[in-house]
Structure formats: structure tokens, C-alpha cells
Amino acid sequence: MLGGRRQPRPSQLDPCKPYLDKRWAEGHTNAVHLHAELKEPGYRGNYQTISNYLRPRRRRRIRVIGPAPPGLRQVTGWIMRHPDRLSESEGQRLAEVLTRCPELAAAHRLVRSFAEILSTRTGRHLKAWAVRARAEELPGVHSFAAGLEKDWDAVVQGLTSHWNSGPVEGRVNHIKMVRRQMFGRAKLPLLRRRVLLTAAR
Known part of the structure; x- marks a missing residue:
């Protein structure tokens, strides 16, 4: 019929569309992976056909954008500051970061214990701190501990005596x-x- 709406041409993707709809609803939205899944049962089409079919869904999908993650300098500042000087929100965000990164949590524990030795002048605990530092897989902390050992007596004296230079x-x-x-x-x-x-x- 002249002037009527043209019917879409049949595609070899048509039998696979229900499967793609199901996988999309399950949260699998990677067209490359879906193409690989369809090739196993015998799909002979290309990746671009699947990508074109999913493109309108991507445009309709609402992206939820949360707050930007804290930067390296910001997290370092939180760790180096005394916990009493952190605001409630800063303490909560630091706790979330430490929960997600065990290595950073270990570094935080070592930093806080070293700060305790420094502020209370308890240099006698430095040896135990160095042993704990070497037990962690933290190259930066290892380097710091090794630097202390190069002039151990002076460091212990500086963390014990009230006299300083x-x-x-x-x-x-x-x-x-x-x-x-x-x-x-x-x-x-x-x-x-x-x-x-x-x-x-």
C-alpha cells in the first residue's frame, strides 16, 4: 500500500530478542558478552546488530550518579589527622573507605599507633610497631620502618626524651x-x- 508504514524486515536476531530482553532485565547489559552467549546456540549475526537493538534501552536507562569518591590527598588528610579533629561526615566517609580497602585499613592502624607513640613519648613500643609494620604487605610502610632502623638509637631517644633539636x-x-x-x-x-x-x- 502506497503511503503506508513500511514493515520492518525480518532479522535473524528476532528469535533471540526474548533472550536479550530477559538478560537485560537481569542486569546483563554488555553487548559483547551477550553476543558471545548467542553465538553458542548458533547465532550468526554480528555484534553491531545486538548493540543497535540495545541502544534505545541505554538511552532510556536512568543513571544514578552518587557523590564523587574522595581523592588520595583527601583520604591521606583524614588518616593523618587526629580522629577527634575529624567531623562526623569525614569520620563516616573514612570508615567507608577503610571497609572497602583492607590494605588502607592496615596502613591506618599503623599510622594511628605510630602517632600514639609519638604523642605519648613511648619509644619503648617502637620495636613492636616495626615488627607489625614489616608483617603487612605495605611497601611504603616497609620503607619508612627501614629508614628508622638506619638510626635506631637516635629515633628511640627522640620518641622517649623531652629534649629535641x-x-x-x-x-x-x-x-x-x-x-x-x-x-x-x-x-x-x-x-x-x-x-x-x-x-x-
Whole structure:
């Protein structure tokens, strides 16, 4: 009939459409996998035919977009901060991340226990901490523990005694800053005088 709607041409995919509908309803939406499944019982069509049949469904499917996952720097900040300084939402998100990643949960435990040693000056517990660190499959923590062992006595003393080299390091950094400021502007006598005057304050 002239002017009438043209009937779709028969396709070798027609007998397979009920199977595709069923698999789509079950959540199997990968056209490559569905094509491989249909080839076993004897389907001779190509992958593109299946993809074209499923395309309208993909357009109608509603994508639920959740919040973006936290970035590496954000998670690191949560782990390095004291738990009391985390907001309720930050604590919940950190707990979710740790639940999904056992390696990160192990790293979090080691970081918190090392922070406890650092804040309470209990260097006598450092040996046990290093043993636990080596037992975990965490290359970064292994490297950190190995670095501590290179100067073990000094590290243990620093985590035990209340005396430290902080004031000395601060003065050294201040002298370096003065030297950079005066570079190319003055000779040694003026540089020496300025360092001595600022140190006397």
C-alpha cells in the first residue's frame, strides 16, 4: 500500500530478542558478552546488530550518579589527622573507605599507633610497631620502618626524651633565610652582623 508504514524486515536476531530482553532485565547489559552467549546456540549475526537493538534501552536507562569518591590527598588528610579533629561526615566517609580497602585499613592502624607513640613519648613500643609494620604487605610502610632502623638509637631517644633539636633546627633555617635575602647585596661582615642581631632578639 502506497503511503503506508513500511514493515520492518525480518532479522535473524528476532528469535533471540526474548533472550536479550530477559538478560537485560537481569542486569546483563554488555553487548559483547551477550553476543558471545548467542553465538553458542548458533547465532550468526554480528555484534553491531545486538548493540543497535540495545541502544534505545541505554538511552532510556536512568543513571544514578552518587557523590564523587574522595581523592588520595583527601583520604591521606583524614588518616593523618587526629580522629577527634575529624567531623562526623569525614569520620563516616573514612570508615567507608577503610571497609572497602583492607590494605588502607592496615596502613591506618599503623599510622594511628605510630602517632600514639609519638604523642605519648613511648619509644619503648617502637620495636613492636616495626615488627607489625614489616608483617603487612605495605611497601611504603616497609620503607619508612627501614629508614628508622638506619638510626635506631637516635629515633628511640627522640620518641622517649623531652629534649629535641627543634630550637637548633629553627635557628639554622633562620640563618639560611637571612643568607638568601642578602645574597649579592652584602659581604660577610654585614651578613654576620645581621645574623647576630636577629639571633639576639
